[in-house]
Amino acid sequence: MSTAPGITLGERLAHSPRTPLEHYRDDGPIARLLGATVGRLVPIPPLPLGLIGAAGLLAVVAAEGDAASDGTVAAAIAWFVVWAGVSSGRPHTDRFAWALPGVLRVGEYGGIIWIGATVGESASAGAFALIASLAFRHYDLVYRSRFQGKPPAAWLDVAAGGWEGRLAVVTVLLAAGAPPAALFVLAGVLAVVLVSECVVSWTRPSAAPVSIYEDEEDEGD
Amino acid sequence: MATELQSPPQRRPPVQLSGNITTAVLVATAATDDGGPAAALPWEGGTLLDRLLTQMAELGLRDIHVVTRPQFEDRLRASAERAGATLHVCAGPSEDLAEVADLADGATGGFVVALADLVVHRGALEGILASPGIATGVLGTGLGGVGPFAIRGRLARGRLVSASSAYHSVSAPRMSFLGVLKVAAADNATFAEAAAELRDLMADGPPVSWQRELEHKAEQWRLTLGRATLKAERRAARDALEAAGRDRDELPPMEPEEYARRKRTLARSLPADDEAEFHLRHAATQQDIVALLLVGLVRRGVHMGNSFVRGFFWARPLSRAGIEEAAAAIQEHDEERVRLKSAVKGADGFFTTFFVSTWSRYVARWAGRRGFSPNQVTVLALCVGVAAAAAFATGDRAGYIVGAVLVYLSFVLDCVDGQLARYTRRYSKFGAYIDSVFDRSKEYVAFAGLAIGASSSEVWILAGAMLTLQTLRHSFDFSYGATDRQAIAETPQPPVAQSPDDALGRGRMKARNALEPKLVGLEDRAATAAELREAVEDESGERPAAAAAPRSLARRILASWRVLDRIPGLIWFKKMAAFPIGERFAVICVTAALFTPRTTFIVLLAWGGFALLYTSTGRILRTVAKWRSLAL
Numbered sequence: 042m043s044t045a046p047g048i049t050l051g052e053r054l055a056h057s058p059r060t061p062l063e064h065y066r067d068d069g070p071i072a073r074l075l076g077a078t079v080g081r082l083v084p085i086p087p088l089p090l091g092l093i094g095a096a097g098l099l100a101v102v103a104a105e106g107d108a109a110s111d112g113t114v115a116a117a118i119a120w121f122v123v124w125a126g127v128s129s130g131r132p133h134t135d136r137f138a139w140a141l142p143g144v145l146r147v148g149e150y151g152g153i154i155w156i157g158a159t160v161g162e163s164a165s166a167g168a169f170a171l172i173a174s175l176a177f178r179h180y181d182l183v184y185r186s187r188f189q190g191k192p193p194a195a196w197l198d199v200a201a202g203g204w205e206g207r208l209a210v211v212t213v214l215l216a217a218g219a220p221p222a223a224l225f226v227l228a229g230v231l232a233v234v235l236v237s238e239c240v241v242s243w244t245r246p247s248a249a250p251v252s253i254y255e256d257e258e259d260e261g262d
Numbered sequence: 263m264a265t266e267l268q269s270p271p272q273r274r275p276p277v278q279l280s281g282n283i284t285t286a287v288l289v290a291t292a293a294t295d296d297g298g299p300a301a302a303l304p305w306e307g308g309t310l311l312d313r314l315l316t317q318m319a320e321l322g323l324r325d326i327h328v329v330t331r332p333q334f335e336d337r338l339r340a341s342a343e344r345a346g347a348t349l350h351v352c353a354g355p356s357e358d359l360a361e362v363a364d365l366a367d368g369a370t371g372g373f374v375v376a377l378a379d380l381v382v383h384r385g386a387l388e389g390i391l392a393s394p395g396i397a398t399g400v401l402g403t404g405l406g407g408v409g410p411f412a413i414r415g416r417l418a419r420g421r422l423v424s425a426s427s428a429y430h431s432v433s434a435p436r437m438s439f440l441g442v443l444k445v446a447a448a449d450n451a452t453f454a455e456a457a458a459e460l461r462d463l464m465a466d467g468p469p470v471s472w473q474r475e476l477e478h479k480a481e482q483w484r485l486t487l488g489r490a491t492l493k494a495e496r497r498a499a500r501d502a503l504e505a506a507g508r509d510r511d512e513l514p515p516m517e518p519e520e521y522a523r524r525k526r527t528l529a530r531s532l533p534a535d536d537e538a539e540f541h542l543r544h545a546a547t548q549q550d551i552v553a554l555l556l557v558g559l560v561r562r563g564v565h566m567g568n569s570f571v572r573g574f575f576w577a578r579p580l581s582r583a584g585i586e587e588a589a590a591a592i593q594e595h596d597e598e599r600v601r602l603k604s605a606v607k608g609a610d611g612f613f614t615t616f617f618v619s620t621w622s623r624y625v626a627r628w629a630g631r632r633g634f635s636p637n638q639v640t641v642l643a644l645c646v647g648v649a650a651a652a653a654f655a656t657g658d659r660a661g662y663i664v665g666a667v668l669v670y671l672s673f674v675l676d677c678v679d680g681q682l683a684r685y686t687r688r689y690s691k692f693g694a695y696i697d698s699v700f701d702r703s704k705e706y707v708a709f710a711g712l713a714i715g716a717s718s719s720e721v722w723i724l725a726g727a728m729l730t731l732q733t734l735r736h737s738f739d740f741s742y743g744a745t746d747r748q749a750i751a752e753t754p755q756p757p758v759a760q761s762p763d764d765a766l767g768r769g770r771m772k773a774r775n776a777l778e779p780k781l782v783g784l785e786d787r788a789a790t791a792a793e794l795r796e797a798v799e800d801e802s803g804e805r806p807a808a809a810a811a812p813r814s815l816a817r818r819i820l821a822s823w824r825v826l827d828r829i830p831g832l833i834w835f836k837k838m839a840a841f842p843i844g845e846r847f848a849v850i851c852v853t854a855a856l857f858t859p860r861t862t863f864i865v866l867l868a869w870g871g872f873a874l875l876y877t878s879t880g881r882i883l884r885t886v887a888k889w890r891s892l893a894l
Contacts, residue, residue: 061744065737136885139745143737150730158723165722169713172726173706176733180702183740188695243692 062133064182064192065142069203072126080130087128088137091144094124098148107158111216114156118212121148122205146179149204156211160220167224174231175207181239194238201231277392277687279322281446284371286318287362288347290330290338290378291355292546295538295581299334300379300546302341303585310585311338311378315345318374320384321391327365328378329358329551356464358551363457369450372398375552377441379578381588385601386574390444392687394694397446399567400425400556402437403576410486411543412438413553415560415568416763418750419743422566424763427553428479429472431762437568440576443556449564456558456758460551463759468548475761480544487536488529492521493800495528521797535583542580561758565751572608573600602627605685610677612834614844618677625674626681636683637693640700643675647704651711654854665711666855672704673847701843705732708850712859724863731870735877742881749888816887823880841873 068076083090101109101117109117125145133141150172157168178193178201186192202210207227214223290301290311301311311328318326326347330338335351342349350361366373374391382401390401400422402415414435415425425439426432445453463469468476500510516524532540547553560566575595577588605626606619629639650668653661679697683689709725756763826832838845849869853862 060748062741065741065744136745136888137882139741139881139885140738142741143734146733146737147730150726150733154723154726154730157726158719162719165719165726166713169710169722169726169729172729173710176702176706176729177699179733180699180736183736184695184698188691188698243695 060133061186062138062142064186065179066129066145067142067179067182067201067204068126068129068198069201069206070199071122071209072129072203072205075123075126076128076130078130080127083127083131085131086135086138087131087133088135088141088144090128090131091125091141091148094121094128095144095148095151097121097124098152102151102155107155107161109155109159111159114159114215115212118152118208121152122208126205145204149208150175152208153211156215157220157224160215162221164221164224167221167228170228171211171224171231174228174235177232178235181235185239185242189242193235193242197235197238200234277321277388278689279391280394280689281372281391281397281444281448283374283391283444283446284323285325285327285365285369285373286323287327287329287365287373287375288314288318288378289358289375289550289552290328290334291352291358291549291551292377292379292580293334293542293549295542295583297333299330299337300580301328301330302334302337303379303579303582305381305585305589309341310381311341312345314376314378314380314382315341315347317382317384317387319345321387323374325371327361329361330378331549354464355549355551355554356461359457359461359464359554362551362555363454363461366445366450366454366457368454370447372447372450373443373445373453375443375445375555377550377552377578379580380441381575381577381579381592382440382442382571383574383576383595383597383600385597385604386440386569386571386576387442388687389571389574389604390442390569392689393567393569394689394691396444396567396569398449398559398564399444399569401440401442401571401576402568403440403571405435405438408438408440410483411547413441413547413550413556415439415556417568419747420568421747421750422560422568423750423753425553425556425560425566427557428547428550429468429475429554429761430557430758431475431479433763437570439553439556440571441550441552441578443552443559445559449559452562452564453555453559456562457555459758460554460558464554469759471761476548479547480540483540483543484529484532485525487532487540488525488527489796489800491528491533491536492525496801515801516797518794518797518801521801522793525793525797538581546580558758561755563751563755570608572604574604575600602685605681607680607684611837611840611842611844613848614677614842617848618674618844619681622674622677623681623685626678626685629678629682630686634682636679636686636688637690637696639675639679639682640693640697643672643679644700644704646672646675647700648707650704651707654708654711654859655714657715657717661715662854665708666851669708669847669854670851673844676701676704702732702736705843705846705850709863712850712854712862716859718860721859721863724860724867728863728866728870731867731874735870735874738874738878738881814887816883820880820883820887839873839876841869845869 066072098117098121101113101120105113125148128141153168153172153175154165157164157166178197181193201207210227211220211224214220214227217223288301288311290299292300294300294303299311301314302309305313315326315328326345327350328338328342328347329350329352332351332353335349339349341347350358352358352361362375386401390396390399400415402422405414413426414432415422415437416432416434417423417436422437424432424435426435463472496513496516499513503512504510556566573595574597575592577584577591579585579588602623606615606623610619646668650665650672653665653668655661676697679693683693706729709729713722713725826836846866849865850862853865
């Protein structure tokens with residue numbers, strides 16, 4: 042199964058991201074599993090994989106709009122999750138890999154807004170609430186590394202589900218007829234968990250070195 | 263004392279130094295024109311060294327060392343003893359470096375190493391020593407205004423990636439080093455190693471290749487001074503024509519070859535004061551271990567930050583005349599006003615610069631004097647932002663107008679907190695974090711308020727789309743930056759024994775060394791293409807095209823894009839095109855007050871979408887250009 046000797050699948054799943062780009066991806070267990078299995082076997086750089094996934098999803102959104110059936114939604118989301126999930130197993134070393142976390146954001150947020158729109162009325166507000174919670178998570182990933190010297194706790198990678206886990210949950214909720222209320226509940230639960238972990242991290246004195254953040258400013262003289 | 267007439271003397275509270283700095287090393291090895299130590303030049307009843315020793319003590323540094331030469335010892339001992347500093351008397355740079363290596367080896371606190379003959383505002387020192395954004399780094403300025411003798415450096419993403427010394431050269435310099443180096447405690451081991459390596463290299467005087475580099479520098483300095491003299495000559499001739507009632511342009515232009523020849527002649531026989539200055543600087547640079555240590559750290563791959571001196575005063579007067587000049591020039595700099603001005607971030611956008619920072623700095627000063635902390639202001643800004651959203655949520659015209667005003671106020675407070683932190687030097691990592699997170703929160707809470715006010719499913723979708731677009735742009739910004747920084751960190755540095763800073767420079771050095779023996783003096787050299795271009799530019803005021811090297815399409819587009827920066831005012835359009843935070847809040851204010859939430863989101867999405875295309879195009883071009891240059 043594994044291409045590198047001596048590393049088991051379990052170890053690979055437990056492996057926490059090392060580079061900033063891997064952190065910014067915000068992968069959950071499903072994406073890591075896809076990356077660690079199929080991802081090892083696909084000799085394609087990660088960005089094309091992510092783009093194929095996102096392009097397919099957005100094409101269906103554009104074609105079907107808010108009239109899409111639950112089955113169509115589930116199929117399009119699954120398409121995105123599989124392609125972009127596989128990309129997590131590819132080394133993020135090619136020169137355009139910086140675009141990848143952004144592509145994942147578009148797929149996740151776009152998918153949630155779409156699901157809200159297919160339900161209609163206050164589900165769109167629920168979708169906004171949910172992506173607002175997610176935005177906190179994604180800004181937190183960047184700013185905590187920058188100002189605290191370390192990213193948010195590793196258990197949150199699993200507890201927050203990752204971008205693909207959340208998409209899967211929201212799709213299941215849609216099938217179960219749970220939105221709009223469920224979207225608000227999910228947004229609230231995520232917000233409470235994410236903000237609490239963040240507050241706790243700031244109350245604990247950090248031994249991590251000061252992260253060097255650079256000002257891009259220049260002296261015009 | 264004269265400066266105190268201008269701004270009332272103010273006891274500023276001690277600042278929190280970053281990088282765990284505890285030790286100062288002041289390098290008093292440069293001589294002045296009368297042969298004495300430049301650090302003992304008089305300043306406000308004391309000496310330059312007294313002033314710096316006081317500044318270091320005020321900044322909270324307790325362990326202070328002064329490195330000097332045997333012939334200067336008598337002149338400096340009293341100052342050092344008064345300040346409780348340890349005097350190290352060394353015969354030459356190698357011994358200086360040995361002392362530094364000993365101090366750094368096993369030290370628990372970090373270092374500030376500075377030339378002891380600087381006149382510099384305390385604000386500039388605080389800028390580098392107290393900023394949490396700089397662990398190890400330098401005090402710097404742009405290329406202009408510091409004269410031809412300056413130590414230069416090159417920055418990449420705010421990181422110093424190459425630096426010069428008397429014996430090292432830097433390709434494509436972008437900044438000047440101002441003789442203040444800070445080493446965070448975490449880098450002490452590398453610092454000690456760098457100092458020890460330099461000590462060994464300098465043990466029998468500088469290596470031959472280093473001496474060649476210095477000779478080359480001296481030649482360049484002379485040529486620069488010669489060019490300045492020639493330009494002054496030409497100007498004087500034109501002035502004389504004008505005084506005689508004739509047209510300035512009647513002076514016939516010099517042929518480029520003639521111009522270059524004349525410049526070389528002048529470089530050989532500089533005016534007396536230029537010649538004296540040249541000799542002072544030439545001698546001083548060979549005693550400057552601060553620049554050597556800087557190169558040593560950079561070449562060992564240490565992450566070096568940079569703090570620009572901005573409006574604060576800085577000078578290195580090596581003579582009596584220089585001191586008088588500096589004493590007159592510092593009058594032009596009211597430190598308190600500079601401090602307030604430099605609290606405003608240099609990279610702000612159009613709306614922030616012209617509609618907010620013009621007055622928010624006075625709010626910041628008021629808040630600072632009343633003892634408000636930056637974090638209190640940040641929290642207040644969030645509260646006002648939430649109030650704005652609540653006003654939007656009412657969904658009526660009055661609510662939209664009140665919300666618009668509150669959004670503006672909230673944004674002003676948002677600028678105040680950063681300016682207050684910079685003004686009072688009360689930085690904290692937590693403060694920087696909540697400032698960043700609350701900024702975004704306020705924006706998205708305002709979106710929610712507008713969508714509630716509109717109470718339409720469509721507006722919620724538009725609000726979600728705008729939130730997605732902003733998060734996408736943010737992700738691109740930071741992911742691109744992270745990739746870029748990683749590439750910079752992984753670029754190997756040449757060893758400190760090598761004078762030029764890169765492989766290209768090595769080739770240049772080889773060519774120069776091969777050429778050198780054949781050249782007897784400056785006058786025998788044919789004018790280079792660069793000199794001829796320079797002559798055309800000086801004489802006609804036009805910038806002639808450089809000989810075009812074959813470049814990729816991506817590089818050509820990027821280069822012509824940068825040329826646009828020379829058009830005054832265009833820089834603001836470029837900044838606005840990237841849709842920075844000030845412009846986003848301005849759009850919310852104006853469209854919410856005058857139109858409907860739906861309009862607000864459509865304008866935000868259109869401008870933001872354009873900004874996404876604009877910034878991504880630039881990044882894709884840069885990525886392709888880098889790719890190509892690596893493949894070559």
